[in-house]
Amino acid sequence: MSTKIFVNLPVKDLQQSISFFTGLGYSINQQFTDEKAACLVISEHIYAMLLTEPFFKTFTRKELADTATTTEVILALSAESRNAVDTIADKAVTLGAAAKDPQDHGFMYTRSFQDPDGHEWEVFWMDPEYVHQDTAAAHN
Numbered sequence: 316m317s318t319k320i321f322v323n324l325p326v327k328d329l330q331q332s333i334s335f336f337t338g339l340g341y342s343i344n345q346q347f348t349d350e351k352a353a354c355l356v357i358s359e360h361i362y363a364m365l366l367t368e369p370f371f372k373t374f375t376r377k378e379l380a381d382t383a384t385t386t387e388v389i390l391a392l393s394a395e396s397r398n399a400v401d402t403i404a405d406k407a408v409t410l411g412a413a414a415k416d417p418q419d420h421g422f423m424y425t426r427s428f429q430d431p432d433g434h435e436w437e438v439f440w441m442d443p444e445y446v447h448q449d450t451a452a453a454h455n
C-alpha cells in the first residue's frame with residue numbers, strides 16, 4: 316500500500332475555500348465533507364482537509380498561526396511543465412490569491428501564491444534531465 320498524505324489546514328470560510336480550490340481544478344471528496352470540513356483531492360495520494368478554525372482547534376492545544384504575519388508551512392506541488400505552473404498560478408490570481416513574482420532557476424521554475432486563508436502554495440516544474448543527472452550522481 317502506498318502512503319497517502321492528508322494535510323490539515325484551518326480555514327475561516329469553508330465555502331470560500333472550496334470555491335477557490337475547485338476553481339483551480341481540484342475536486343472535493345463529498346464522503347469526508349460536511350459543514351465543518353472538506354476533503355480537497357489534489358491527487359491520488361495527496362489530500363488537504365480544509366477544517367473550519369473552531370473544528371481545527373479541537374485537534375491541537377496550540378494557537379493557530381496568524382497567516383497575515385506568520386508562515387506555518389509552504390505547500391509545494393509539482394507541475395508537468397512551465398506552462399502548467401503558469402496556468403495554475405494565473406488561475407489562483409484570478410480567484411483572488413496574492414502572488415509572488417515567478418522564480419526561474421533554469422532547471423526549476425516556480426510560482427507562489429497565498430490562498431484566501433493566507434496559506435502559502437508553491438507550484439513548481441523541475442527539468443527531468445536535471446533530476447536524472449542529480450540522481451545518477453548520488454548513486455556513484
